[in-house]
Amino acid sequence: MPHARHRLTHRPLTTALALLLAGLSSSAGAQEILTIEEREALDLSDYRVTAPDAGYFDVAARMEELASTDNAILLQEIDELSQGPSCQQMMEYEPITTHLRVPGYYPSPEAWELASEPLFQFEDNVSMLAGSFVASGDDYYAECLVRFLDHWAQQEALTDFYYDSLEPQAWFATESMIFAAAMAYANVRPFVEGMEEQRERVEAWLNGLAHQHADIPGGEGNSCCNNHFYRRALYASMVGVLTEDNELFRFGVSAIHAALHDMTQDGAFPLEVNRGRRATHYQNYGLLYLITNMQVIARQGYNIFELEVDGHSIHDAIDFLFAILDDPAALGDYAPLEQYTGFLKDPQYFTWMEVYLEHFDDPRVEDFIRRVRPLYNRSAGGYMTLYFMDPEAQQHVVLDEEKQETTAFKGLGQE
Numbered sequence: 001m002p003h004a005r006h007r008l009t010h011r012p013l014t015t016a017l018a019l020l021l022a023g024l025s026s027s028a029g030a031q032e033i034l035t036i037e038e039r040e041a042l043d044l045s046d047y048r049v050t051a052p053d054a055g056y057f058d059v060a061a062r063m064e065e066l067a068s069t070d071n072a073i074l075l076q077e078i079d080e081l082s083q084g085p086s087c088q089q090m091m092e093y094e095p096i097t098t099h100l101r102v103p104g105y106y107p108s109p110e111a112w113e114l115a116s117e118p119l120f121q122f123e124d125n126v127s128m129l130a131g132s133f134v135a136s137g138d139d140y141y142a143e144c145l146v147r148f149l150d151h152w153a154q155q156e157a158l159t160d161f162y163y164d165s166l167e168p169q170a171w172f173a174t175e176s177m178i179f180a181a182a183m184a185y186a187n188v189r190p191f192v193e194g195m196e197e198q199r200e201r202v203e204a205w206l207n208g209l210a211h212q213h214a215d216i217p218g219g220e221g222n223s224c225c226n227n228h229f230y231r232r233a234l235y236a237s238m239v240g241v242l243t244e245d246n247e248l249f250r251f252g253v254s255a256i257h258a259a260l261h262d263m264t265q266d267g268a269f270p271l272e273v274n275r276g277r278r279a280t281h282y283q284n285y286g287l288l289y290l291i292t293n294m295q296v297i298a299r300q301g302y303n304i305f306e307l308e309v310d311g312h313s314i315h316d317a318i319d320f321l322f323a324i325l326d327d328p329a330a331l332g333d334y335a336p337l338e339q340y341t342g343f344l345k346d347p348q349y350f351t352w353m354e355v356y357l358e359h360f361d362d363p364r365v366e367d368f369i370r371r372v373r374p375l376y377n378r379s380a381g382g383y384m385t386l387y388f389m390d391p392e393a394q395q396h397v398v399l400d401e402e403k404q405e406t407t408a409f410k411g412l413g414q415e
Helices: 017-021 036-040 059-067 072-082 109-136 139-154 169-191 196-214 227-242 246-262 276-298 314-326 352-359 363-372 384-388 401-410
Strands: none
Touching: 036 246, 059 109, 059 169, 072 109, 072 384, 109 139, 109 169, 109 384, 139 169, 139 196, 169 196, 169 227, 196 227, 196 246, 227 246, 227 276, 246 276, 246 314, 276 314, 276 352, 352 363, 352 384
16 A cells, blocks of 8 residues: 655756766767756656565565575575574664764775664664575564564654765665665565554655655765666665555656666766776676666566667666776776776675576676675675576585686786
8 A cells, every 4th residue: 555655856956967077088978967857857657666565576486496496505595594683683773863974985984884884784684684584484584574674663763864965975875774674675575464553664664764865866966866876766666666656666767767868878877987996896886776776677567678768778888897897998088997896806796697697698797796606785685696596507606716816906808
């Protein structure tokens, strides 16, 4: 049943976003970025929530498949998660109700990490409870997750966060907590019997949080339209589905249309490759949230993975990512060729690949993902190898530290 909604408010830009790429060379091209006003004008009326319990994968079918698997990677995941956490211990974590303020990562990484610990713990908690339910089939974990989220909902947690265009980190941090909670909850809700009052409170809380958070448009030329917009779109789609809120759902869909519109002829996301030495990292980072969002949308019956806007599809962005991973020279004048590659050693950034392989055969993706499985992202879906990997794709974890080192510090093309 649809819940009461806070209407999204929209704030127009006062400066043309096309100017944001003025610093790029002419070969990179002053790609015209879709403005907020243009984004709001998109006719997305054909998109509506059709299956509120569809989540982002078929949980019942996957649990049935896991029950009979002999795949070593999946069995290890099942074994670890089946010995899940104590619900009593989970309930001891205090909801965050104080005025949340988080320092910026790049200016103060240590302070950022310290302030972020309880936020990350929340994301790990909800993802672990959802994963433990899928792995074990034990209602204990599903019911615990509802109780855990209800405790936060009753305390109106996360509704008081500091935001300033020059200090948006608390806003950034909250966005991942919302989609972590929503995606975990989506995994268990169809299987929870009773608990109607708790579920109603949880869903009303998530819906209110999503609207409150998305009402902030973000800074011009960056968080209004870059990977942070893609992150907001992920929770918008998931919460929109759970609460049958078509306005939120269409906000989530709009990110896919905007990303494909903004893409360069090469397949680059302009606002991501305009990040200097971290251009490659942010091209991949954008894909992480876009493809996970596309999976949520696809579960509602839309062939979103084949969407084209001005001749561009999500496959072009993946092609560009592998081109610059293989040889940073493919960046041309977009960014310095001395790219940061440490992210290649962190599997959380590649969970989108499990989703992509659910839909398409791609030897490049298959070869890359084989090195980093099992994949887990504490907020963007949780245990994605457990949820998506074809049991025939890979039997054992690859333990090749030397190859990982080479990949991380020299790039795929120089192994």
